[in-house]
Amino acid sequence: MQDFVYQSAPMRVVFGAGTLRQLPDELSRIGVSRAVVLATPRQNDLVADIREMIGERFAGVFTGAVMHTPVEVTERAMETVREVQADGIVAIGGGSTTGLGKAIALRTDLPQIVLPTSYAGSEMTPVVGQTSGGIKTTQSSPKILPEIVIYDVDLTMTMPAKLSATSGINAIAHAVEALYARDRNPIISLMAQEGIGTLARTLPKICAEPGDKAARTDALYGAWFCGVCLGAVGMALHHKLCHTLGGLFNLPHAETHTVILPHALAYNAPGAPEAMTRIATALGVPDPALGLQDLARKLVAPLSLREIGMPESGIDQAADLAVTNPYWNPRPIEREAIGALIARAWRGDPPQTAS
Template sequence: MQDFVYQSAPMRVVFGAGTLRQLPYELSHLGVTSALVLATPRQKDLVAGIREMIGERFAGVFTGAVMHTPVEVTERAMETVRDMRADGLVAIGGGSTTGLGKAIALRTDLPQIVLPTSYSGSEMTPVVGQTSGGIKTTQSSPKILPETVIYDVDLTMTMPPKLSATSGINAIAHAVEALYARDRNPLISLMAEEGIRALAQALPTICAQPNDKTARTGALYGAWLCGICLGAVGMALHHKLCHALGGLFNLPHAETHTVVLPHALAYNAPAAPDAMAQVAAALGEPDPALGLQDLARKLGSPLSLREIGMPESGIDQAADLAVKNPYWNPRPIERAAIRELIARAWRGDAPRLSCAGAGLATST
């Protein structure tokens, strides 16, 4: 067994069905007396219920969160925080709302409670990605990590099947990269394989029967495990590519991860055979890259970057950005091979290894 260092996150997790009702206690536990609720306009009924539930602790609501956490949106939210004298945050939603809460916490160190309605997993991490001038960068700080996450399966029951599918594969991407991370460890690897397995089993049922509560519970459980992986170890090529593509072309976050993941996995396959074996075992497929693309196809998810709005003219620009200040990766980052990867993902081709230099060394 390899040497390793493991540090658990100082976070409180409440998991189950109907757990939203514990929000008043969790606010008291954190000493929050004036909570700003972060939500989206379509969650107005849920916000109304929360307002009634927490009473005088409700300071107000901000509904302007958008993908990729633009800095200008965070600045508008900060004005609301100051105007309402909020001393805590309650973020309801997926990655966009959670990201906004984390961006505010980075600037204020206000305590956060997150109520996820998707499988994004970002609630489990001390990392926030922020976009300015079309470039998305990440930052890590203990202030960013939410203090409490309330996982309520009931909040995911109305998530549309297509969003459930891409959000779930986005979560799987966190676990896949955790299996070949430079700072991986046995506990996180166990969580990663179990998280992939839980989601791969639950997502087809959810797409066929969206009201299946057992499947919804399994998917949320898997997403939680994959989110822990994302927060515990470093990510690699796949996340670098998705950040570059999302920031450059304002592509939808979960769909971008869904399209790119099989291709990034194929790129790294020769340099990470043990991880590939674990992904294959979790999926029940002999070829994990093809297995992931087949899963996306079965779920009716997009298979090409072209489908989700990336222009073909952007392939070279994306390749240039992907090799600039690259993340650590088990296989060296080579521009020609990365360009081929992006081009295949743009077309929606089957994932295929470009063998030049594959697995001969590791980047540092």
């Protein structure tokens, strides 16, 4: 067994159905008396429920969260935080809202409670990705990690089947890269394999029957495990490519992960044989890269970057940017091979593993 270091994140998780009702007690636990609520317009009804639930502790709301956490949006949200004199953050939604809350916490060190409505997983990490001028960069700090995450299965029941599919594969991507991370460890590897297997089994059930509460519960459990993986170890090529493509072309986050994951895994396969075995076992398939693309196909999720709005003319630009700043990866980063990978992903070709 390899030498390893394992560090547990200092955060509280409340998991179950109907756990939203515990929000007032959790606010009291961290001493928040004036909470700013972050959301998107789709959560207006939920924001109204929370306002009634927490009463005087509802200081204000900002509903302008958008994907990729643009710095100009964070600056507008900061104006609201200052105006209402907030002493805490309640973020409701998927990765966009969670990212905004984390960006605010980075600037203010305000305590956060996150109420996820998707399988994004970023609520479990001390990392925030922010976009400025079409470039998405990440930053890590203890201030970024939410203090409390309330997983309420009921909040995921209305997530459309299409979004459930791509959000779930986005979560799987965290666990896939955790299995070949430079700082991987046995605990996270166990959680990664469990998370991949659980989501691979439950996502088809959810897409067939979105109201299946048992499947929704298992999927949220699997997504939590994958989120823990994302927060515990470093990521590699897959996440770098997705940040590059998303920032350059404003592509939808979960869909980009869904398209790129099989190709990035195939690229890294020669340098990560143990991870490939674990992923294949979790998926129940002989070839994990093809298995992940087949899962996306079964879920009627996008298979190409062309489908989600990337121009073919951007392939070389994306490849150049993806290799600009060196980063660790189990297989060396080669410009020509990365360009070919992105081209295959743009067309929606099967992933290609190097011999």
